[in-house]
Amino acid sequence: MEVLIVSKTHMKNGVCVGGLANNGRFVRLLDNHSHHQPSDSTLEVRQIYNVTFSPRSNPILPHSEDVLVQSMEYRRTLNSNTDLIEYITERGVRxxxxxxxxxxxxxxxxxxxxxxxxxxxxxxxxxxxxxxxxxxxxxxxxxxxxxxxxxxxxxxxxxxxxxxxxxxxxxxxxxxxxxxxxxxxxxxxxxxxxxxxxxxxxxxxxxxx
Structure with a gap:
């Protein structure tokens, strides 16, 4: 599924990468072992990837966005934050x-x-x-x-x-x-x-x- 990277934040161990799937779903991209991305992750805001993932089993609310990534393929990067905002609004995200x-x-x-x-x-x-x-x-x-x-x-x-x-x-x-x-x-x-x-x-x- 196509996923737009919308955030990258500091964690005590690694970085937290947030995304928005093409269907308007919020996702948090964990690795296949339920860990956050490594500190040297090259994922950046406005990048779009084709991501294969599965929902994390038994998520602890409110962190319902956690998904386990099996594979990621870079597609493109949006040119500006204006394009990012347009991508978000086109998908009816609240x-x-x-x-x-x-x-x-x-x-x-x-x-x-x-x-x-x-x-x-x-x-x-x-x-x-x-x-x-x-x-x-x-x-x-x-x-x-x-x-x-x-x-x-x-x-x-x-x-x-x-x-x-x-x-x-x-x-x-x-x-x-x-x-x-x-x-x-x-x-x-x-x-x-x-x-x-x-x-x-x-x-x-x-x-x-």
């Missing part, structure tokens, strides 16, 4: 054109320090989404890592959300409102010896402008 609180079926919660996450109380059907933000996202840095800040409205979402940026494209100071963005939910995680439940935290994969 794009959240609203405030951040509406992402992932309204399941996001907020920590006191401004991180967004889901827990087992409300698990969405997917772990990735395309989003057109209604506000500018402003870059901040902490411990040499990039984050994008989204100002929230009145209670219960007061203050702002700080979204870690995990993509490969160079960070910019501001992502303007109206830009198509890809966001995702990280794998289930809790700190060692933590008393909190496992959570999937919101992260920003990339944007197309």
């Amino acid at each position: 794009i959240c054109n609203d405030n951040l609180e509406q992402l992932f079926q309204g399941s996001l919660k907020k920590t006191q320090n401004g991180s967004a996450y889901i827990n087992a109380d409300n698990i969405p059907e997917q772990s990735v989404a395309f989003w057109i933000s209604d506000k500018n996202l402003t870059r901040t840095t902490h411990s040499e890592k990039n984050y994008y800040s989204y100002a929230l409205g009145p209670s219960p979402f007061a203050g702002s959300i700080s979204i870690p940026y995990v993509g490969f494209q160079p960070a910019v100071d501001q992502i303007p409102s109206g830009t198509l963005i890809r966001v995702s939910l990280a794998r289930w995680w809790t700190p060692d010896e933590a008393t909190t439940e496992k959570r999937c935290y919101l992260q920003l994969s990339g944007w197309y402008a």
Whole structure:
């Protein structure tokens, strides 16, 4: 099946490569042993491959996109992000054109320090989404890592959300409102010896402008 690469993000081990199949399905391209792609992967955003894959057995929601790749054959590369956006819209993929609180079926919660996450109380059907933000996202840095800040409205979402940026494209100071963005939910995680439940935290994969 034809698959367009739409994201490439840093992982502790290897890289996570997200794709959009020709039928409009989100896929996450794992190897045949359920591992992420290697750190030196040459897969890049806007490339299109003919991919033979099978769904991962017993996926742990919300990561329903996981597929195991048997073979990949390079086909072509789209010329621009404009072409990528056109490819996405032609396939009728849902794009959240609203405030951040509406992402992932309204399941996001907020920590006191401004991180967004889901827990087992409300698990969405997917772990990735395309989003057109209604506000500018402003870059901040902490411990040499990039984050994008989204100002929230009145209670219960007061203050702002700080979204870690995990993509490969160079960070910019501001992502303007109206830009198509890809966001995702990280794998289930809790700190060692933590008393909190496992959570999937919101992260920003990339944007197309």
